[in-house]
Amino acid sequence: MQHWFFLAGAIALEIAGTTSMKLSMGFTLPLASVALFVFYLGSIVLLTLALKRIDVSVAYAIWSGVGTAAIAVIGILFF
Secondary structure, three states, X not given: OHHHHHHHHHHHHHHHHHHHHHHOOOOOOHXXXXXXXXXXXXXXXXXXXXXXXXXXXXXXXXXXXXXXXXXXXXXXXXX
16 A cells, blocks of 8 residues: 555656746756756655556556646646
8 A cells, every 4th residue: 555655656746846847947947946856856766666566557657647637737727
């Protein structure tokens, strides 16, 4: 069960990283630019931990699908 929480955290950090990418304005804002790398690094670490118990095909499909859908909604609502 813990590995599903790792996957959920990886998704949340991926969403935060992608949002930070937009907010960094092409790496011109230092705080958002640093946050982008921190969030993506954390996302990859948590995804790796989730892969200890979840098949890579399932985990990656969920991670990328939910992340893409969430970013599409955030883009429509806020950007």
